[in-house]
Amino acid sequence: xxxxxxxxxxxxxxxxxxxxxxxxxxxxxxxxxxxxxxxxxxxxxxxxxxxxxxxxxxxxxxxxxxxxxxxxxxxxxxxxxxxxxxxxxxxxxxxxxxxxxxxxxxxxxxxxxxxxxxxxxxxxxxxxxxxxxxxxxxxxxxxxxxxxxxxxxxxxxxxxxxxxxxxxxxxxxxxxxxxxxxxxxxxxxxxxxxxxxxxxxxxxxxxxxxxxxxxxxxxxxxxxxxxxxxxxxxxxxxxx
Amino acid sequence: xxxxxxxxxxxxxxxxxxxxxxxxxxxxxxxxxxxxxxxxxxxxxxxxxxxxxx
Numbered sequence: 001x002x003x004x005x006x007x008x009x010x011x012x013x014x015x016x017x018x019x020x021x022x023x024x025x026x027x028x029x030x031x032x033x034x035x036x037x038x039x040x041x042x043x044x045x046x047x048x049x050x051x052x053x054x055x056x057x058x059x060x061x062x063x064x065x066x067x068x069x070x071x072x073x074x075x076x077x078x079x080x081x082x083x084x085x086x087x088x089x090x091x092x093x094x095x096x097x098x099x100x101x102x103x104x105x106x107x108x109x110x111x112x113x114x115x116x117x118x119x120x121x122x123x124x125x126x127x128x129x130x131x132x133x134x135x136x137x138x139x140x141x142x143x144x145x146x147x148x149x150x151x152x153x154x155x156x157x158x159x160x161x162x163x164x165x166x167x168x169x170x171x172x173x174x175x176x177x178x179x180x181x182x183x184x185x186x187x188x189x190x191x192x193x194x195x196x197x198x199x200x201x202x203x204x205x206x207x208x209x210x211x212x213x214x215x216x217x218x219x220x221x222x223x224x225x226x227x228x229x230x231x232x233x234x235x236x237x238x239x240x
Numbered sequence: 241x242x243x244x245x246x247x248x249x250x251x252x253x254x255x256x257x258x259x260x261x262x263x264x265x266x267x268x269x270x271x272x273x274x275x276x277x278x279x280x281x282x283x284x285x286x287x288x289x290x291x292x293x294x
Contacts, residue, residue, distance in 0.1 A: 048251035052260045059264065098271045106260040113256050211268065218275050225282040232289045 007224055010084060014217045021214040028207030035200035043197075052110040054200055057185075058208040059102040063131060064166055066096030066212060070138070071163040074156035083227075084220070086152040089159060090142055091219035095212055097135035104128060115179045123172035124180040127165060134162040 036054035043050035070092045077085035107125070108118045119125065138155050145151035173182045184193045191198055250257040 042251060047253060049253040049256060051250070051257050055260055055264045095271060098267050102264045102267050105263050109256045109260045113253055211272075215271060215275050218279050222275070222279045222282045225286045229282070229286050229289055232286075232293065236293070 007084060007227075011221065011224060014221055018214065018217055021210055021217065025207060025210040025214050028203055028210060032200060032204035032207045035203055040200045041194075041196050046114060049110065049113050050197070052106055053197075054204045056103060056106040056110055057201060058205040059099045059106060060128070061205055062099040062208050062212060063096060063103050063128065064169055065209070066092050066099060067131060067134070067159075067163070067166060069216075070096060071159050071166075074159040077152065078156050078160070086156070087220050087223045088216070089156065090152065091223055092216055093135055093139050093142070095215055095219075097132065097139070099208070099212075100128065100132040100135060104132060111179070120179055122178040122180065123176040124169070124178050127169045127172050131162075131165055131169060134158070134165060138162070 032054070036051055040051065040054070042048045070089045073085045073089035073092065076082055077089060104125075107128075111120075112118050138158050141158055142151045142155035145154065170183075172178065173180050185191045185198065185201070193201070248254060248258075
């Protein structure tokens, strides 16, 4: 794990992995969209509006998953001071914010025809909105320091404190009354969703996950190249 | 043509289904484009800097 996290080694293995990630992402998102729009049946209660689920649910899963990645990276960065961990957390944040935005807007567009409203201030929706602001706050905080290492440390602490929101999001539908439906896939006793809808959903979710992995690898490589560039410029100015 | 119209109508839910898909494409596509532009820029800059050093 730590050997793979050596920046030079990371540049090597990520270069080899990236083409596979790109191909897998394209296939999964392509097949997933086709399954979601053409193959999956309309719901017996929701009709065709249920197709919003294939965007909303994977985006919602990614919103929490990316935050977990960010929090774990932040913990590694704080404990072991590993430079790659800081970069991972920092580069994951805008992607997580993007997924959360997709989750919120698609959920809103799904809520209007099904619940009769775009928004309610209940526990699930509010905690996901808080997640969105945590991402934005993290991005702002990390960039608010002249010295990058101080920004990274402050951001890492915010990311860890904010992680308390993740179980609140997950269990909000069980702990409080809400319009939002409870979990139907990741629950004790197995999924309650029909296989004809579960498969397109899982393909889409895997596509979203690989999309995240691809973009994260690219962004981390960009950040490492920027660091190398800074080092080169310092060398040059010292030599001159 | 009728089949296409039927598909696009989404059983009357078109005003909700299509904006949901469109905004997802815009947000995720935007992140992809921004990531690729930065990546290419950094790669060019680094190559130029390494060339200069030699």
